[in-house]
Amino acid sequence: TPLHFVTLLGSLRAHSLNGIVARTLPSLAPPGITITSLGSVGDLPHYNQDLEDQAMPPAVLAMAEAIRAADGVIIVTPEYNYSVPGVLKNAIDWLSRVTPQPFAKKPLAIQTVSPGAIGGARAQYHLRQSLIFLDAFVLNKPEAMIGQAITKFTETTLTDENTKAFLTRQITALAELAYSFK
């Protein structure tokens, strides 16, 4: 049976390296796996419980429904100050307030891209910490930390073939995890 994954992007930057990766993933997926993008985290308001008490923002509900309908989620994000970008954390905080909570028991993989050597590893572990509370089934391995990104991209394209092959391996591992819960 085919699988459908959705990507959640943690950068709003027009020329985001992480955005390039997120947009490249559909072409890297093995046969039988489709990947589409969730809406931009920039479309969500700043989390405020007063807003939630009035009515859940439609953009939050739409994102939650798309996650619930998917077989898995791939979060692609930069590391900011050794942690998760605020805009991504804001989206996770909103989504955590939807019932049923969309990340619960959801297979999920993390990818980080950075010009630095460590490839966003520290953000990955902060992200994992929040996802434990949300009861997501986060893929352990392979970990996709794409460092030294300047050598692997043009302004618009992921050019490094080893990185592409590695990302295909991670998507395959996420598919195996998703099948095991189907």
Ligand code: FNR
């Ligand atoms: C960064 N950057 C960064 N890189 C890293 O590896 N570890 C870090 O802690 C940080 N911290 C950080 C904070 C802030 C506020 C900014 C703006 C940037 C650099 C970051 O990896 C780089 O700008 C990436 O290109 C951002 O990802 P996108 O937007 O290209 O996807």
